Amino acid sequence: MSSSRLSPVNEGEGRIRWQVGGKDVPSTERTLLVQHTLRSGQAISYPGHVVVMGDVNPGAEVKAGGNIMVLGCLRGTAHAGAWGDEKAVVVAFRLRPTQLRIAHLISRSPDAAVEEPGEPEIARIRDGLVVIEPYLSFNERRA
Amino acid sequence: MGKVVVITSGKGGVGKTTAVANIGTALAQLGQQVVMVDTDIGLRNLDVVVGLENRIVYNLVDAVKGRCRLRQALVRDKHLENLFLLPAAQTEDKTAVTAEQMVELCRELKQDYDFVLIDSPAGIEQGFANAVAGAEQAVVITTPEVAAVRDADRVIGLLESRGLKEPQLIINRIRPDMVRRGDMMDMDDILDILAIRLLGIIPEDEHIVVSTNRGEPAVWDKGSRAGLAFRNISRRLMGEEVPLLPIFNHGGLVQRLRRLMGLK
Numbered sequence: 001m002s003s004s005r006l007s008p009v010n011e012g013e014g015r016i017r018w019q020v021g022g023k024d025v026p027s028t029e030r031t032l033l034v035q036h037t038l039r040s041g042q043a044i045s046y047p048g049h050v051v052v053m054g055d056v057n058p059g060a061e062v063k064a065g066g067n068i069m070v071l072g073c074l075r076g077t078a079h080a081g082a083w084g085d086e087k088a089v090v091v092a093f094r095l096r097p098t099q100l101r102i103a104h105l106i107s108r109s110p111d112a113a114v115e116e117p118g119e120p121e122i123a124r125i126r127d128g129l130v131v132i133e134p135y136l137s138f139n140e141r142r143a
Numbered sequence: 144m145g146k147v148v149v150i151t152s153g154k155g156g157v158g159k160t161t162a163v164a165n166i167g168t169a170l171a172q173l174g175q176q177v178v179m180v181d182t183d184i185g186l187r188n189l190d191v192v193v194g195l196e197n198r199i200v201y202n203l204v205d206a207v208k209g210r211c212r213l214r215q216a217l218v219r220d221k222h223l224e225n226l227f228l229l230p231a232a233q234t235e236d237k238t239a240v241t242a243e244q245m246v247e248l249c250r251e252l253k254q255d256y257d258f259v260l261i262d263s264p265a266g267i268e269q270g271f272a273n274a275v276a277g278a279e280q281a282v283v284i285t286t287p288e289v290a291a292v293r294d295a296d297r298v299i300g301l302l303e304s305r306g307l308k309e310p311q312l313i314i315n316r317i318r319p320d321m322v323r324r325g326d327m328m329d330m331d332d333i334l335d336i337l338a339i340r341l342l343g344i345i346p347e348d349e350h351i352v353v354s355t356n357r358g359e360p361a362v363w364d365k366g367s368r369a370g371l372a373f374r375n376i377s378r379r380l381m382g383e384e385v386p387l388l389p390i391f392n393h394g395g396l397v398q399r400l401r402r403l404m405g406l407k
Binding site: 041 | 185186187194196197198199200221233234
């Protein structure tokens with residue numbers, strides 16, 4: 001599942017080429033579907049997008065070249081756009097990460113307890129900051 | 144040049160991590176430059192107990208393997224600017240570092256810090272070997288239970304065979320009421336078996352549970368008896384003579400009279 005043998009070659013502006021043993025591998029526009037909860041100490045690293053059907057617990061890490069989507073509660077660490085893609089986003093039913101990283105930016109959860117919004121949220125980079133907003137449906141976004 | 148002190152126990156769950164968090168914080172409150180090193184790779188906890196989990200970017204394994212500079216892996220405490228944490232990696236295991244690498248790491252850290260406190264994992268395998276490799280001084284922690292004392296004895300033997308002479312002892316979670324009734328091993332029973340210098344005794348204290356869950360070590364809480372005991376231990380580590388806390392809280396006059404009359 002983990003693709004640690006893949007190594008990125010940075011071509012600038014967030015674009016990367018993937019290699020295994022010095023040879024190019026095809027497109028990174030692929031998605032890894034993880035069909036279980038990631039527990040503490042488990043780590044996923046994938047050049048494309050990652051979808052987790054389960055929770056990501058504290059101490060677990062998800063690293064993706066593209067977007068990360070958690071159909072459950074994200075309490076661990078997520079790193080979207082890990083090789084420089086600043087347009088990458090993190091979406092989760094419950095977004096309560098220990099730490100959230102997008103491209104080169106790192107943000108952490110507040111130390112004091114915060115109110116649970118109880119709805120899906122999306123994190124992305126806006127004006128050089130990681131911001132978290134309610135995740136709106138396609139129709140709501142158009143309105 | 145600072146001191147490298149490993150805190151170890153053999154048995155799990157006796158309070159190594161809590162002790163490191165409290166002693167580290169207390170030493171820093173006393174003005175020392177302190178770094179706490181979590182060597183429990185794969186089962187890290189110290190970051191949670193000191194409330195720094197969400198600030199970790201790099202860890203011990205990254206630093207040792209040269210994936211970052213040592214300085215980058217150190218996490219500064221929320222309240223004390225002279226207290227740092229070198230967190231363990233969670234997604235790797237004990238074989239990720241070698242004893243030689245730990246020796247080098249400790250040598251580097253003690254240049255800049257007065258105290259390098261090493262939190263050891265439970266057990267006596269590679270994790271333990273790594274934790275003690277760079278240490279010059281050892282503190283063994285136990286609880287007043289036969290199994291914990293047995294494991295402490297084993298660990299003291301291992302420490303001595305590795306040249307860590309004169310380890311010191313902390314007895315954790317003493318319950319005065321049970322000792323008084325004779326239901327719990329008391330200090331003298333334990334010292335008879337282990338025969339090493341006593342560094343301190345920590346009374347059982349509910350504050351510890353609260354503070355551990357909240358990520359604020361009990362030494363911040365002036366009302367915590369365990370916190371006071373840890374502050375005293377820290378002063379002893381700095382070479383001060385501090386008398387042991389009385390284990391028995393004699394209570395008020397009424398309580399004492401009742402006890403004298405055999406009512407309690």
